[in-house]
Amino acid sequence: MNKLLAKKLHYLIKKYQTIIIAKHVFPDWDAQGSALGLANLIQDNYKGKTIYVVGERIDDDSSFPSDQLTLEALGKALLIVVDTANAERIDFENFAGCQEIFKIDHHLVVDDYGNYNLVDDTAIACTQIITLWAEKMKLKISPLAAKNLYKGLVTDSGRFLFSGVNSQTFQAASILMENGVDLHQVQNELYLQDLKVKQWQNYAFNKLVLTPKGIGYIVVGPSDYQPFNLEYDQVKNALYTMSGIKEIKIWFTVIEVDQEFKVSLRSRDYEVNQVARKFNGGGHKLASGAKVKNLAELPQLIKALEALIV
Ligand SMILES: [Mn+2]
Known part of the structure; x- marks a missing residue:
């Protein structure tokens, strides 16, 4: 100091x-x-x-x-x-x-x-x-x-x-x-967690998609989270269900809220902020936020993330 x-x-x-x-x-x-x-x-x-x-x-x-x-x-x-x-x-x-x-x-x-x-x-x-x-x-x-x-x-x-x-x-x-x-x-x-948050995490984790290269992601919208009666902060907990898993090298959620598709990116080893910047976002090396215009953009995002993995 x-x-x-x-x-x-x-x-x-x-x-x-x-x-x-x-x-x-x-x-x-x-x-x-x-x-x-x-x-x-x-x-x-x-x-x-x-x-x-x-x-x-x-x-x-x-x-x-x-x-x-x-x-x-x-x-x-x-x-x-x-x-x-x-x-x-x-x-x-x-x-x-x-x-x-x-x-x-x-x-x-x-x-x-x-x-x-x-x-x-x-x-x-x-x-x-x-x-x-x-x-x-x-x-x-x-x-x-x-x-x-x-x-x-x-x-x-x-x-x-x-x-x-x-x-x-x-x-x-x-x-x-x-x-x-x-x-x-x-x-x-x-x-200490609310039961409904844990139940939401269980639900969200069941929607996990894992690509052969090790990109894991969960896409959710209002029809998924509204029945759980959650704050947006609690909805974001879907992201944490994917951390600490060997096979998942980079993980992200896409949460549709107010007609926007918000992306949260995480990784243990790869600098996801480089990709976040290309998708209207930014943040820390291993933890970033971004946005896609619609779900049709997802394959591009996944491709960009896969390119980080060597
Ligand atoms: Mn701090």
């Missing part, structure tokens, strides 16, 4: 009375855990600060609400943006109106929108960076801060299975455990 930037963050938090924390649109647990965990750390270690966490939440957590945030306060505030690679994805319209911006992130650098940018693209989660920063600054980490941070670590690392997991990941996990994370509780809060 860049020592100067780590110290700068500490100094800026001390300097500003009002601190706003923002994350990316459609937050995941790393975004929310980073934002809330950092808010907990600031509240516990830098007395008397006014802290707002802005943007959407993934659950019913309502701590650090921002409904009292005025334009005037905003103009004097420090904005810390977590887990967000580029300015367009910041879930806070007024971000440019803040006094200074400090970015903390673990994505590949595409946009240095911060006045300061603490970025480590070798970190598996943004909460990993925040945890190691807190340790370096010798901050007190409350059980609540530890829980919020741990949620980002365990989800962004795929429960410590993804290839970007390194010794720092376990170091961060160890720090958080020592500060009171209740693994059983976190497990229940993150991974």
Whole structure:
């Protein structure tokens, strides 16, 4: 971790009375855990600060609400943006109106929108960076801060299975455990599933098509998922049924929603983002999104994916 930037963050938090924390649109647990965990750390270690966490939440957590945030306060505030690679994805319209911006992130650098940018693209989660920063600054980490941070670590690392997991990941996990994370509780809060989602996954997996080259895919539309009465997020679980299977080298779902055909691509080894870009999408090397105009385009998509496999 860049020592100067780590110290700068500490100094800026001390300097500003009002601190706003923002994350990316459609937050995941790393975004929310980073934002809330950092808010907990600031509240516990830098007395008397006014802290707002802005943007959407993934659950019913309502701590650090921002409904009292005025334009005037905003103009004097420090904005810390977590887990967000580029300015367009910041879930806070007024971000440019803040006094200074400090970015903390673990994505590949595409946009240095911060006045300061603490970025480590070798970190598996943004909460990993925040945890190691807190340790370096010798901050007190409350059980609540530890829980919020741990949620980002365990989800962004795929429960410590993804290839970007390194010794720092376990170091961060160890720090958080020592500060009171209740693994059983976190497990229940993150991974307990609704029966209907499991039933949907069973149904969807039965629609799996596997090509001889190892492309697995599932195509579903409203007539498939409507009877299950699911949120769109839950429908997307069809994708995960195909991961971790030897014979399936690249897998994707096509989900028809509002007359659009949304594609989610995954692979263990092949850079599917190259293909995603050719089909109106993009994303990470091994996890991308795309769109096809209709199902007649599917053979082209499959051909492009098969070309990745050598
Ligand atoms: Mn993340």
